[in-house]
Amino acid sequence: MPDTLARDCGTGRPFKYMARRHHELPRYAPNAPRFDRHRRLYERFKKQLEELRRRRHESLMARLETTAATGERRAFLNAAREMPWARSGAEDAARVIDLAFRIGAPTVARYIYDEVAKRHTDSPALQKFARLFEPEERTARTLPANATLKANREWLKAHRTEYRGLWIAVRNGALLATSTSLDELIRRVGNTTNVLLTQA
Amino acid sequence: MLIEFDDGSPFANGGAAYNTLPDYEHSDYVVVMVELGEQEESVGLWEAVVHTAIPYLICPPDIAAAVGINAGAPDQLGGVVIEGRLVPGRIYKGAKLALLADEDKGASVRLPVWAFVPDNGDDLTRDDLPKIYLGMANCLDRFQFAVDPYEGVFYFGAEVTV
Numbered sequence: 067m068p069d070t071l072a073r074d075c076g077t078g079r080p081f082k083y084m085a086r087r088h089h090e091l092p093r094y095a096p097n098a099p100r101f102d103r104h105r106r107l108y109e110r111f112k113k114q115l116e117e118l119r120r121r122r123h124e125s126l127m128a129r130l131e132t133t134a135a136t137g138e139r140r141a142f143l144n145a146a147r148e149m150p151w152a153r154s155g156a157e158d159a160a161r162v163i164d165l166a167f168r169i170g171a172p173t174v175a176r177y178i179y180d181e182v183a184k185r186h187t188d189s190p191a192l193q194k195f196a197r198l199f200e201p202e203e204r205t206a207r208t209l210p211a212n213a214t215l216k217a218n219r220e221w222l223k224a225h226r227t228e229y230r231g232l233w234i235a236v237r238n239g240a241l242l243a244t245s246t247s248l249d250e251l252i253r254r255v256g257n258t259t260n261v262l263l264t265q266a
Numbered sequence: 267m268l269i270e271f272d273d274g275s276p277f278a279n280g281g282a283a284y285n286t287l288p289d290y291e292h293s294d295y296v297v298v299m300v301e302l303g304e305q306e307e308s309v310g311l312w313e314a315v316v317h318t319a320i321p322y323l324i325c326p327p328d329i330a331a332a333v334g335i336n337a338g339a340p341d342q343l344g345g346v347v348i349e350g351r352l353v354p355g356r357i358y359k360g361a362k363l364a365l366l367a368d369e370d371k372g373a374s375v376r377l378p379v380w381a382f383v384p385d386n387g388d389d390l391t392r393d394d395l396p397k398i399y400l401g402m403a404n405c406l407d408r409f410q411f412a413v414d415p416y417e418g419v420f421y422f423g424a425e426v427t428v
Contacts, residue, residue: 167343168344198341202359205378206409209376210373211366211369211371211373212299212366212374215283215366215369219285219299231393252310258310260310261310262299262311262313264312
């Protein structure tokens with residue numbers, strides 16, 4: 067035992083010899099060796115825990131990559147749910163946000179962004195999503211009702227099957243034109259205002 | 267008659283009768299009529315399937331080009347699982363969707379949503395349904411809506427803050 071320990075224990079003067087037995091230590095620090103052993107154990111467990119977390123993180127990232135590539139959406143969502151985003155880095159989070167968009171899970175992408183971006187405000191990897199996720203203004207506008215909808219619906223209900231597979235243009239319950247392609251149909255109709263364009 | 271909360275404030279701004287497809291006689295998919303795009307002048311009316319199991323406003327490339335949704339650069343590459351298949355495409359934030367009301371059912375509403383344009387329009391494989399879908403995330407979740415299955419009316423309401 068180094069004599070610094072004895073000094074630290076408050077004797078105010080150094081030991082002249084190395085303590086070898088518990089009873090040889092000063093009375094006011096009888097548990098010092100045990101604490102030292104606990105500290106070393108704690109350090110070891112902490113390292114092991116960090117290693118386990120690192121391996122789990124790598125395993126989950128691999129699962130997320132694989133399931134996104136194979137289109138297994140349910141498995142992807144499960145892996146995303148298991149990932150501790152509160153401890154994740156910005157690069158990994160950005161990668162998974164990108165994967166979440168590619169597999170059709172925008173709500174998961176937003177959740178991860180919200181969880182991670184607040185801790186990594188300067189991350190370039192996350193900043194590319196900033197515009198996408200920035201709050202949108204309430205910009206709904208009220209427009210007049212449309213008086214032609216009912217007639218168009220009724221026409222479709224009565225005649226849709228006669229034009230199966232074709233693009234059709236219907237205005238106020240009257241068929242204007244049909245075509246095999248939308249571009250051609252729009253060219254034929256000209257002014258498409260209030261014209262229902264649909265594939266029968 | 268539009269739906270109201272207990273305090274008299276309206277739940278819905280407007281409503282419109284809907285058709286069901288692929289079978290008109292049975293309740294399959296609810297199909298409503300909408301306008302798309304930024305233009306003040308209507309480019310046309312389109313049929314859209316209400317589909318709460320997928321995200322975004324999904325719009326095939328030919329219709330997106332006609333209404334100008336995909337005129338700019340996409341905000342994000344993405345994908346959507348439709349009918350069990352992962353369809354790749356591009357996401358456009360702020361596409362304008364107008365929900366159209368029948369003349370006796372309040373007012374129409376135009377609001378911004380996220381549009382998804384598949385890379386290949388043929389990936390929307392169902393030929394017995396319109397190719398435009400109103401999905402839940404970033405589209406239907408932007409406003410209150412309700413379906414009256416007895417009268418066959420789709421009600422849409424005030425924009426939800428996001």
